[in-house]
Amino acid sequence: DAGALELLPLLVSGCQRFLILAGPTYTNRLWCVVELFCFLKNGGDIDRVTVLPVVEASNDTDEAAADATRALQRELGRFRVERARCSQERDTQKLLGCIEAGFGKYESFNQVVRRIFSGRSSSGFGVAGLRMPFELEPPAMDEQLRHAAQVIQRHARRFIGRLSGDVSRETS
Numbered sequence: 001d002a003g004a005l006e007l008l009p010l011l012v013s014g015c016q017r018f019l020i021l022a023g024p025t026y027t028n029r030l031w032c033v034v035e036l037f038c039f040l041k042n043g044g045d046i047d048r049v050t051v052l053p054v055v056e057a058s059n060d061t062d063e064a065a066a067d068a069t070r071a072l073q074r075e076l077g078r079f080r081v082e083r084a085r086c087s088q089e090r091d092t093q094k095l096l097g098c099i100e101a102g103f104g105k106y107e108s109f110n111q112v113v114r115r116i117f118s119g120r121s122s123s124g125f126g127v128a129g130l131r132m133p134f135e136l137e138p139p140a141m142d143e144q145l146r147h148a149a150q151v152i153q154r155h156a157r158r159f160i161g162r163l164s165g166d167v168s169r170e171t172s
Helices: 002-013 030-041 062-077 089-103 106-118 138-164 167-171
Strands: 018-022 049-053
Touching: 002 030, 018 030, 030 089, 030 106, 049 062, 049 106, 062 106, 089 106
Parallel strands: 018 049
Antiparallel strands: none
16 A cells, blocks of 8 residues: 555665565566665665575475576566566555656566566675575574564654654663
8 A cells, every 4th residue: 555655665674685585476566566666776786686496396206496597597587577466456556656757767667576586686695696595593583583573663752753743762
């Protein structure tokens, strides 16, 4: 909804890194793509984007997982934002309009996203270089989640402070 769109840049602005859990439907889900757009437009660098493939293999063999990962790579390599959709057409048009306004044309954005998916950023950690799923141990995951919650709370306090004109809230 409109409220979520207005808050998205605020929530993403506190991110130092951006993690994409890219499954077979990622490129068709416009809200997912808009999160990446907001990260990039808020000064996020493509070298700070990590792409992790989320694939489902038909069995437990490495070959099946590799096939599913290759199929996902092909799909990500053909990324075109104009094919992505929301469940509501008015949301689709609004979000595509934001991307077009931010990048001048869809193809400019598409090229940046394809570069991220190809792993050609200087970090070299895109889909092409990934072999195994990424896992955080529970203590590290808890720490990351606590940190993310603190960043979101800090930004939300600043945002609310600006809305209400209460400068003291911005500094707390």
